[in-house]
Amino acid sequence: MKKKRKTQLRAVIGIGNYKGGVGKTTTTLNLAMALHLQGYRVMIIDMDRQANLSSCTDWKPDMELNHYPTIYHVLCEDAPIPVYRSESGLYYCPSTSIMNKVDQQLPTMRNPAMKLTRALQKAPDDRTGEGITDWTTDFDFILIDSPVGPQVLIDNILIAVNAVLIPINLEGFALNGLQNYLAYIQEIRETENDELTNLGFLVSRRKANVRGQREAEEQLKQRYGKQVLPVAISEREAVAKSQREFTSVYSIANAGTPREEFTLLANEIIKRTKTLLQ
Ligand SMILES: Nc1ncnc2c1ncn2[C@@H]1O[C@H](COP(=O)(O)OP(=O)(O)O)[C@@H](O)[C@H]1O
Numbered sequence: 284m285k286k287k288r289k290t291q292l293r294a295v296i297g298i299g300n301y302k303g304g305v306g307k308t309t310t311t312l313n314l315a316m317a318l319h320l321q322g323y324r325v326m327i328i329d330m331d332r333q334a335n336l337s338s339c340t341d342w343k344p345d346m347e348l349n350h351y352p353t354i355y356h357v358l359c360e361d362a363p364i365p366v367y368r369s370e371s372g373l374y375y376c377p378s379t380s381i382m383n384k385v386d387q388q389l390p391t392m393r394n395p396a397m398k399l400t401r402a403l404q405k406a407p408d409d410r411t412g413e414g415i416t417d418w419t420t421d422f423d424f425i426l427i428d429s430p431v432g433p434q435v436l437i438d439n440i441l442i443a444v445n446a447v448l449i450p451i452n453l454e455g456f457a458l459n460g461l462q463n464y465l466a467y468i469q470e471i472r473e474t475e476n477d478e479l480t481n482l483g484f485l486v487s488r489r490k491a492n493v494r495g496q497r498e499a500e501e502q503l504k505q506r507y508g509k510q511v512l513p514v515a516i517s518e519r520e521a522v523a524k525s526q527r528e529f530t531s532v533y534s535i536a537n538a539g540t541p542r543e544e545f546t547l548l549a550n551e552i553i554k555r556t557k558t559l560l561q
């Protein structure tokens with residue numbers, strides 16, 4: 284696999300939406316893999332207590348019992364961000380069920396919403412033995428999988444990143460929730476993080492031949508124009524299966540279409556980070 288010779292962090296991207304089940308975790312993992320397969324060095328950070336993203340890495344719950352650090356330790360104990368490496372080639376910081384405690388613990392600490400930002404200003408805690416010392420020179424992309432709450436975690440992410448990618452479903456009240464999320468992004472941009480850029484909306488579970496969905500997608504495009512990404516991810520059994528097997532679509536059979544779609548997504552993200560950031 285080709286390796287880019289010199290890395291220079293292009294983007295710290297939060298993958299977020301107030302809604303659950305819209306494909307945030309699926310997008311984080313597969314976009315990360317697609318970027319990695321193009322030769323980029325990619326770090327993924329799991330901020331969700333459900334730890335679904337972590338289960339798609341080499342992280343094992345017994346590591347937690349043996350006191351290997353996780354995102355919890357970063358947020359609640361001011362630990363540097365641990366960097367582990369998965370067999371797949373992705374670098375990751377896992378979440379854990381003890382993230383349940385952040386709701387109570389974080390708000391009692393000083394500047395609770397700044398924890399992730401501060402951690403990214405410190406050197407990483409290299410657990411790979413590869414000599415990782417610096418976010419900027421060791422990585423091209425950092426992708427952060429967002430939970431739907433508590434708010435303090437969403438704040439941590441939106442303040443720390445320079446970009447967000449918003450997976451959406453076109454069902455029911457999807458667009459109402461979207462407006463709330465966008466309004467909140469705008470608020471954070473005005474108060475805490477003026478670099479915060481919206482990379483766009485990704486239709487992440489596009490159903491074939493469902494008329495209501497097509498109409499909703501048209502509405503979305505009319506309203507938000509180019510903010511709607513020109514690529515979408517089709518709803519496919521192969522995507523669901525890859526999640527059930529705790530891996531990406533790049534390591535299961537019969538996943539040609541999702542692979543192509545996530546590769547197109549990666550190309551679009553590379554393009555947008557080039558043109559919209561800096
Ligand atoms: N394109 C897709 N095709 C089929 N199933 C999908 C697709 N995207 C996501 N899913 C499934 O939908 C469920 C929710 O996705 P997930 O990424 O966990 O959402 P979120 O992180 O936003 O809660 C998972 O079971 C996942 O496998």
Ligand SMILES: [Mg+2]
Nearest residue numbers: 307308331335
């Ligand atoms: Mg998720």
